[in-house]
Amino acid sequence: MIQEVAAAIKKHKRFLISAHVNPEGDSLCSQLAVKELLASLGKEAVIVNNDQPPDHYRFLPGIEAVSTDLKRRVDFDAALILDCPTLKRIGGVARMIGKGRDIINIDHHISSERFGTVNWVDANASSTGEMVYKLFKEMDIALTKEVALLLYIAILTDTGSFNYDNTSAVTHEIASDLLGYGLEPGTVSESVYERRTLTDIKLLGLVLSTLKVNSTGEIAYLEITGKMLADTGADVAKSEGFINYARSIDGIKVAILFKEDPQSAGKINVSFRSKAGADVNKIASFFGGGGHIKASGCVLEGSIGDVEARVIARVEEELKEDQV
Numbered sequence: 001m002i003q004e005v006a007a008a009i010k011k012h013k014r015f016l017i018s019a020h021v022n023p024e025g026d027s028l029c030s031q032l033a034v035k036e037l038l039a040s041l042g043k044e045a046v047i048v049n050n051d052q053p054p055d056h057y058r059f060l061p062g063i064e065a066v067s068t069d070l071k072r073r074v075d076f077d078a079a080l081i082l083d084c085p086t087l088k089r090i091g092g093v094a095r096m097i098g099k100g101r102d103i104i105n106i107d108h109h110i111s112s113e114r115f116g117t118v119n120w121v122d123a124n125a126s127s128t129g130e131m132v133y134k135l136f137k138e139m140d141i142a143l144t145k146e147v148a149l150l151l152y153i154a155i156l157t158d159t160g161s162f163n164y165d166n167t168s169a170v171t172h173e174i175a176s177d178l179l180g181y182g183l184e185p186g187t188v189s190e191s192v193y194e195r196r197t198l199t200d201i202k203l204l205g206l207v208l209s210t211l212k213v214n215s216t217g218e219i220a221y222l223e224i225t226g227k228m229l230a231d232t233g234a235d236v237a238k239s240e241g242f243i244n245y246a247r248s249i250d251g252i253k254v255a256i257l258f259k260e261d262p263q264s265a266g267k268i269n270v271s272f273r274s275k276a277g278a279d280v281n282k283i284a285s286f287f288g289g290g291g292h293i294k295a296s297g298c299v300l301e302g303s304i305g306d307v308e309a310r311v312i313a314r315v316e317e318e319l320k321e322d323q324v
């Protein structure tokens with residue numbers, strides 16, 4: 001609960017902040033905003049992530065504080081883990097936490113394993129950023145324009161620019177308050193979404209050329225191979241959003257993106273997006289992953305072709321069961 005999180009924050013002095021591997025808008029912005037919250041209370045905080053922030057998020061205020069040095073000696077009494085349904089999702093940072101310390105878990109994934117010593121999980125929140133906003137209010141800490149920008153971007157990116165079902169009246173109320181700090185929504189949107197490079201668009205072209213639809217016309221899927229990344233020199237983080245092209249096809253219930261992991265051969269990252277009520281958290285959980293009802297993911301081992309066959313078969317099964 002939020003009150004327990006506030007109490008745990010007051011109790012400790014030094015914090016290690018982390019979030020999931022392959023950082024994106026919500027995880028990065030929530031961490032940077034929480035660091036500001038802790039600084040306002042006179043607390044020390046170090047952010048350590050398993051992976052570098054994507055280049056297109058280099059403009060975020062305070063981003064230089066994100067360290068990826070997993071061997072770094074950090075003195076802390078509590079870990080604050082954001083936007084992670086399982087502790088495993090922070091990757092190598094988990095080894096820095098060890099045993100016996102408080103773990104404060106703030107998350108909005110329905111698949112949360114509540115791994116913390118203090119857990120605040122709200123699957124109705126649009127984003128972890130929305131929850132961090134509530135924490136500022138709960139602890140009566142004033143927002144700055146920089147924090148407002150961070151929280152707005154967290155919400156913007158996790159709601160697909162206020163398009164997804166996780167967008168609530170509360171989400172809009174919070175966004176409205178954040179805009180009051182002098183943010184320009186057009187400029188913010190441009191900085192987040194319109195800084196693609198020619199390479200990114202070339203990668204998109206290659207990825208779209210792999211688009212396939214299954215025999216029932218309900219599943220659309222795309223591939224990103226290691227070869228595409230090598231040929232274009234594109235960063236895999238730039239593929240955020242590609243999956244929405246597959247989902248946008250009329251009649252599609254589940255869209256899937258299969259990505260060969262450039263760091264570990266034989267591992268395939270699988271992302272799911274759904275519409276028309278299909279539950280992709282259930283599908284990803286079957287394969288040991290998880291996430292949200294309409295957006296989830298898992299990692300599987302095998303060749304991209306084998307993994308595709310296994311996953312498509314499972315999704316077809318799931319869609320059949322749902323149509324009772």
Ligand SMILES: [Mn+2]
Pocket residue numbers: 026027083108127128158
């Ligand atoms: Mn999130």
